[in-house]
Amino acid sequence: MDEDSPCIGEVLDEAPSIRLVLADDHPLVLNGLETFLKSENGFQILAACIDGVEALTAVQRYLPDILIVDIRMPKKDGITVLKEIRELGLAVKTVILTAEISEQELIQCVRLGVQGIFLKEMPLRLLVQCLHKVYAGGQWLERQSFTKAMETVLRREEGLEELGRSLTKREIDIIRLVAQGLRNREIAEKLFVAEGTVKIHLHNIFRKLNVQSRAFLIQYVLSKGLL
Secondary structure: OOOOOOOOOOOOOOOOOEEEEEEEOOOHHHHHHHHHHHOOOOEEEEEEOOOOHHHHHHHHHOOOOEEEEEEOOOOOHHHHHHHHHHHHHOEEEEEEEEEOOOOHHHHHHOOOOOOOOEOOOOOHHHHHHHHHHHHHOOOEHHHHHHHHHEEEEHHHHHHHHHHHHOOOHHHHHHHHHHHHOOOOOHHHHHOOOOHHHHHHHHHEEEEHHHHOOOOHHHHHHHOOOOO
């Protein structure tokens, strides 16, 4: 027998369990998730939370390996929880659990460093693969949505870079307010400037971007992915 091989009856060291905090405001989903993961080898459930406040408290208390969090919850939604975890500097991997996710939410998740996005319509057996991959330092993202979101991010970054070459920061701020539907007087109030100053800025913006009206300006901004 090889000296390095374990003898009969010798117990091998088991791989450490992946320590989890779960958060979902739907009791059936939360209980089902907890029951399923407890039935699988290699997972330890530290806390099961019904809202974002409980989730953040549990993460601070237990410092799990992975937080599985629904994106839409009361008190604090999943995005807010992720932002606060990042602000606190907590070294916790995160997996978003959601029935659906908008492009904007996906972009926010990517920017916040989410390692996994798991859709509730997926078979639960795939969640085990997702968690092991994330725990090992990989990513688990729904490919089609992720690709589309990243294309939007790149288009937006390119659009901002292009605007930055020709417009001032104040002019870009005014464009964003125009896109929100604000009139000149409302923009002036928000920026603490005279209404006449806003008109001058708009005149310069129209000239620089070669557009003739607010409607064309908004069209231009949309084409650059800035809304």
